[in-house]
Amino acid sequence: MAKMWAGVTDGKTDSLADDFNSSISFDKCLYAQDIKGSMAHAAMLASQGIISREECDAITEGLRGILEDLKSGALQFDMSCEDIHMFVEQVLTERIGDTGKKLHTARSRNDQVALDMRLYLMDETDEIAGLVKALCAAITDKAEQHKESIMPGYTHLQRAQPVSFGHSLMAYSMMLLRDLGRLADTKKRTNVSPIGSCALAGTTYDTDRKMEAELLGFESIALNSMDGVSDRDFCLELLSALAILMMHLSRLSEELVLWSSWEFRFIRLSDAFTTGSSIMPQKKNPDMAELIRGKTGRVYGDLMALLTTLKGLPLAYNKDMQEDKEAVFDAVDTVKMCLKVAAPMIASMTVLTDNMKKAAQEGFINATDLADYLVKKGMPFRSAYKISGEIVAHCMKNGLVLETLALDEYKQFSGLFEEDLYEDIDLKNCMEKRISEGGTSVASVEKQIKFVRASIND
Ligand code: ARG
Numbered sequence: 001m002a003k004m005w006a007g008v009t010d011g012k013t014d015s016l017a018d019d020f021n022s023s024i025s026f027d028k029c030l031y032a033q034d035i036k037g038s039m040a041h042a043a044m045l046a047s048q049g050i051i052s053r054e055e056c057d058a059i060t061e062g063l064r065g066i067l068e069d070l071k072s073g074a075l076q077f078d079m080s081c082e083d084i085h086m087f088v089e090q091v092l093t094e095r096i097g098d099t100g101k102k103l104h105t106a107r108s109r110n111d112q113v114a115l116d117m118r119l120y121l122m123d124e125t126d127e128i129a130g131l132v133k134a135l136c137a138a139i140t141d142k143a144e145q146h147k148e149s150i151m152p153g154y155t156h157l158q159r160a161q162p163v164s165f166g167h168s169l170m171a172y173s174m175m176l177l178r179d180l181g182r183l184a185d186t187k188k189r190t191n192v193s194p195i196g197s198c199a200l201a202g203t204t205y206d207t208d209r210k211m212e213a214e215l216l217g218f219e220s221i222a223l224n225s226m227d228g229v230s231d232r233d234f235c236l237e238l239l240s241a242l243a244i245l246m247m248h249l250s251r252l253s254e255e256l257v258l259w260s261s262w263e264f265r266f267i268r269l270s271d272a273f274t275t276g277s278s279i280m281p282q283k284k285n286p287d288m289a290e291l292i293r294g295k296t297g298r299v300y301g302d303l304m305a306l307l308t309t310l311k312g313l314p315l316a317y318n319k320d321m322q323e324d325k326e327a328v329f330d331a332v333d334t335v336k337m338c339l340k341v342a343a344p345m346i347a348s349m350t351v352l353t354d355n356m357k358k359a360a361q362e363g364f365i366n367a368t369d370l371a372d373y374l375v376k377k378g379m380p381f382r383s384a385y386k387i388s389g390e391i392v393a394h395c396m397k398n399g400l401v402l403e404t405l406a407l408d409e410y411k412q413f414s415g416l417f418e419e420d421l422y423e424d425i426d427l428k429n430c431m432e433k434r435i436s437e438g439g440t441s442v443a444s445v446e447k448q449i450k451f452v453r454a455s456i457n458d
Contacts, residue, residue: 004086019079020097023322028077029086033119034084034112035067037195040215041107043118047204050106055099062096063088070304083322084116085109106207108199110229112318117324119216121238124332125187129180131339132245133456135178137179137345140452142351143169145443149264150427152365159363162427163349165266167440173452175248180456182241191236197228200316230316232306235324239303242331243296249297250336253289255344260286265355270348273341288345292338302331319428347400364392366402366425369433373424377416387413 003011013021043457046056066088070347081087086109093100143166153163196203202225208435213221222228259266260274269286277283293302306327309320367388374384391413395405402425410417423429435441 001447003082014112015117018082021319022079023083023325024077024081024087026326027113027116027322028087029212029329030084030116030120031070031077031088033116033123034069034088035063035218035360036119037112037115038088038103039063039070039209039389040212042103043215044208044212045102045105046207047211050205050207051102055102058096058099059092059103062100063093065095066091083113085111085112085128106198106203106205107195108197108229110199111195111225112227113321114197115193117232117328118190118192118194118234119329121234121332122190123211125183125190125238128332128335128339129183129317130181130241131336131343132176135310135339135343135346136173136180136452136456138347139169139176140173141348142349143173143445144168144449146351146353147442147449148428149351149353149356150360150431153359159359159365161368162360162431163440164351164431164445166357169446169454170448171250172248172252175389175446176245177452177455178206179241179245179248181237182244186234186241188219188238189237191219192234194228194231197222197225200226200229226316230313230318230321232310232321232324233248233329236303236310239299239306239328239331242335243300243303245335246292246296246299246338249342249438252342253286254294254426256289256349257286257293260284260289260349264359266352268350268352268358269345270350272348273345279447289342295334295338299331299334302327302334313314361401361403364395364402366427367392367432369425369430370402370421373421374414374416376424379414379416382406 003013005011019251036081041054042051042059042063045051046053070077074375075091077084078087078090081090089100089104091105132233145166146169147166149170150167151165152159153161153168193209193216195212195216196207196209209221222231231358256269258264260269269284269289271284273286275285275287277285299372306324307334309327310325370391371381371384371388374387375381379387391402391405391410394409394413395401403422407417407419407421410421424433430439436445438444
């Protein structure tokens with residue numbers, strides 16, 4: 001069959017070229033947005049007197065039928081169509097006759113595809129934001145349960161200072177809040193209607209771009225038609241927001257993998273989110289966390305692929321841009337799946353607080369507090385730091401910890417030490433004393449929880 005676009009060419013392409021050119025296998029997911037856009041276009045054309053009211057009604061009814069039939073499965077996608085736009089127009093014309101051919105007046109697939117992508121990504125951005133909020137809520141709930149559970153906080157993966165497990169989890173809630181901010185910000189710039197830019201130069205018809213944009217719920221219209229059809233920044237912005245989001249999920253996943261290892265044993269992931277080994281009966285593998293970590297690379301790849309595709313393109317539309325879809329769809333689907341798995345995985349994990357506490361008791365993570373004690377008694381911090389280091393070395397040599405070193409031994413290092421030092425190096429007190437804004441004290445963690453909950457519920 002000759003192509004709908006057969007004009008100067010006979011439209012009889014090689015079948016290999018057809019397959020190569022075709023995007024319907026992946027852009028079919030844009031059908032609802034494509035039909036919504038076409039309905040608004042018909043309404044605008046009628047309101048401007050470019051088509052008649054009756055023609056508009058016939059087109060709208062026809063489109064509504066196609067939408068319903070695609071949803072119900074009564075209508076199948078025709079894979080021999082070049083893309084979703086051609087498919088919808090072809091079915092419309094089959095169903096309502098020549099009037100269907102009027103729909104594409106004052107429009108091009110170039111502005112149509114840009115419109116569909118924007119509509120689609122705005123919907124997906126909302127869905128992803130909802131899933132980020134659900135994960136953030138799950139993490140924050142867990143944090144609340146563990147705002148008093150002591151664990152060693154790490155720097156360089158070396159035990160550093162005592163923190164609560166809740167405080168550590170809340171760090172991830174804060175990251176997710178920023179991800180939400182980035183998604184909202186991206187959506188602002190996606191919320192611009194390209195339709196009416198036509199092929200690249202605008203149109204001679206007396207169209208009303210603002211009306212069409214309003215019908216579709218857009219806040220504004222693209223102010224330059226060449227930019228309108230060739231701007232894919234909104235795809236890149238979403239991809240980079242998703243890449244950063246995945247980086248956060250990956251770091252969290254890495255911690256889950258570490259924490260659930262025999263070396264740490266800080267948490268136990270529920271059986272529902274782990275797998276066994278086919279050969280080693282004792283194994284409980286954190287596959288879901290590892291996969292989230294692994295799929296992060298894939299989303300980075302989607303971002304890099306589209307950046308690279310776009311970098312050398314002259315204005316305006318080029319077919320290269322069809323490559324935006326698989327990258328964006330893959331990233332969106334991947335991120336949604338990861339978020340859906342992460343939330344119940346966190347909610348269902350068991351926190352092994354005794355093991356965390358035991359780990360906190362080893363490793364001299366209260367050494368900073370020992371130095372701070374001497375500072376409190378009047379010693380300059382640098383000297384206090386040095387003496388505390390010597391005490392730690394002495395304890396290590398003699399198999400002691402700071403809590404078990406006797407007072408008279410402490411006095412050998414400095415006459416400033418008194419009985420009250422034990423109070424200051426008690427792990428729970430060390431945590432509780434960190435009352436600075438954003439610190440690990442219970443009050444501070446409670447404040448963080450309140451802030452995060454208010455942010456995700458507004
Ligand atoms: N399938 C195309 C895409 O995804 C639609 C736009 C095609 N426009 C054109 N002039 N060939 O980019």
